[in-house]
Amino acid sequence: MAASFKAILALSMLISPCLSSAAQSCSSYTFSSNKVFSSCTELPHLGASLYYNHTAPTDTISIAFKAPQTSTGWVAWGLNPAGTKMVGSQAIVAFFHSNGSMVAYPTQLDSYAPSMAPGAPSFPVSDLSTEYVNKEMIIFATLGLVGGGSKFSHVWQEGSTVLNDVPKAHSTTGENIQSLGTIDFQ
Incomplete structure (x- = not known):
């Protein structure tokens, strides 16, 4: 019995810092622009996080x-x-432009091979x-929510290549095809 307890205690001591650091990474992050968000969620794939403020009277969300x-x-x-999937999503994409500046713009994902054009x-x-x-890209935006609801399907993604200022296709295996879910901004 004592050996079991010691094994459980040792295991919990190993796991605890991992859980603690994961929980802190979202809520304790400080943006260089000093923007503050009331809610955040660690997304389950690609190491991504979503931060947001929901303003009910104007039906908008400010996100990072x-x-x-x-x-x-x-x-x-x-x-x-x-x-509920990629096709039909209205996305904001960000990358380094060939002139060296960062760029972000909205794009419509109207197929599984979208143009990624603004x-x-x-x-x-x-x-x-x-x-x-x-070594992290951050997108900031304010969005007007459609239909007066607060619960939406959302998608997130990353790709390794930008060619002639156009993001190229992301991987179609592993976490890249699992990066979708539902979020309630309430």
Whole structure:
């Protein structure tokens, strides 16, 4: 019995720091722009996190999407107001432009091989900006929520290549095809 207790205690001491650091990484993160978000969630794939403030009277959310990435890749996060997967999502993509500056813009994911060209989403997007800090790309934006709801399907992604200022296809295996879920902004 004492040996079992000691084994459990030792295991919990090994696991505890991992759980503690994972829980702290989202809620204790400080943005270089000093932006503050009331809610955050560690997304289950690609090491990404989503931070947000929901403003009910105006039916808007201010977000920060953060994901690890090299300076040659891209990241994206988006909502799908009518479905549950990538196709139909209205996304915001960010990467380093060939001129060396970071760029972020909305795009529509209308197929499994979207153009990734800038395009107007079905909801308003404002206050769009991006930055690269500690090998992570961060997208900031304010979105008008469609239909007056608070629960949406969302997708997030990362790709390793940008060619001629166009993000190229992401991997179609592993975590890249699992990066979707539901979020309630309440």
